[in-house]
Amino acid sequence: MFTLxxxxxxxxxxxxAEGLLLAxxxxxxxxATMEPLDAPAYRERIARHRALRAGKGFxxxxxxxxxxxxxxxxxxxxxxxxxxxxxxxxxxxxAGAGPAGALEAVVQGVLRLRAACRALVVVxxxxxxxxxDYAPGTEEYLRLLAKAHRALAAEADAVCEVACGLPVxxxxxxx
Amino acid sequence: xxxxxxxxxxxxxxxxxxxxxxxxxxxxxxxxxxxxxxAAACATQAQLEALAxxxxxxxxxxxxxxxxxxxxxxxxxxxxxxxxxxxxCLLAARAGCVVRVFCGLPLVLKGECDL
Numbered sequence: 001m002f003t004l005x006x007x008x009x010x011x012x013x014x015x016x017a018e019g020l021l022l023a024x025x026x027x028x029x030x031x032a033t034m035e036p037l038d039a040p041a042y043r044e045r046i047a048r049h050r051a052l053r054a055g056k057g058f059x060x061x062x063x064x065x066x067x068x069x070x071x072x073x074x075x076x077x078x079x080x081x082x083x084x085x086x087x088x089x090x091x092x093x094x095a096g097a098g099p100a101g102a103l104e105a106v107v108q109g110v111l112r113l114r115a116a117c118r119a120l121v122v123v124x125x126x127x128x129x130x131x132x133d134y135a136p137g138t139e140e141y142l143r144l145l146a147k148a149h150r151a152l153a154a155e156a157d158a159v160c161e162v163a164c165g166l167p168v169x170x171x172x173x174x175x
Numbered sequence: 176x177x178x179x180x181x182x183x184x185x186x187x188x189x190x191x192x193x194x195x196x197x198x199x200x201x202x203x204x205x206x207x208x209x210x211x212x213x214a215a216a217c218a219t220q221a222q223l224e225a226l227a228x229x230x231x232x233x234x235x236x237x238x239x240x241x242x243x244x245x246x247x248x249x250x251x252x253x254x255x256x257x258x259x260x261x262x263x264c265l266l267a268a269r270a271g272c273v274v275r276v277f278c279g280l281p282l283v284l285k286g287e288c289d290l
């Protein structure tokens with residue numbers, strides 16, 4: 001099972017995505033893609049998400065780039081959060097694939113992961129309904145993320161958009 | 176007329192080609208896209224309605240959603256965004272079918288579409 005969960009900021013997408021895996025036997029891995037920068041805003045964000053997951057039995061793995069090279073400790077279920085960060089890291093981070101390779105690194109990385117685990121839930125960000133009045137670099141990033149969304153949506157078993165914590169399914173059935 | 180809407184780069188034109196059974200090169204004769212950009216030139220509701228009426232002659236009208244961000248501080252941008260949203264509603268009222276394309280996946284909001 002591969003589900004793509006997309007939503008706006010604070011739409012409840014993380015909690016909904018976690019819930020998709022809780023009924024399964026596990027083990028459960030939380031694949032964190034955010035670069036762990038040492039800044040208060042990041043620490044607060046990470047602490048909030050850790051508190052959300054507390055007691056739900058997720059083992060956290062930090063992996064900001066290079067998903068294709070990741071080996072899971074054991075076969076299990078994976079929650080990847082989030083694709084928007086992963087795409088930005090592959091595009092901009094010194095360790096990333098850069099502009100020429102970012103799309104392949106993101107898409108092939110997720111598909112490799114999908115082949116290596118039992119159930120995969122990928123969380124991503126809806127950032128495409130606010131116009132396109134951005135700096136050129138931002139537009140490059142948005143195009144990359146949009147392409148990754150379309151490519152992964154085509155491969156996914158289910159695709160939903162979360163609003164107010166509630167999913168709308170564009171593909172597949174609500175479990 | 177089918178109204179095809181959705182976020183930026185969500186695969187709206189590819190979907191229109193599928194719907195109409197045509198290539199990207201042939202699409203220009205049968206559909207019109209980025210119509211949200213036409214709304215800014217309309218100063219009055221009557222002009223918006225006239226625009227919606229003329230666009231409705233196409234088999235498919237494609238409009239990118241852009242009302243989801245922060246309200247622009249610039250008055251002209253704000254007015255353009257408002258007009259684009261109102262145009263979308265006018266087009267949806269005239270359309271036999273309204274489809275929202277999200278990550279390349281269509282969701283029918285109104286009517287029935289032969290997908």
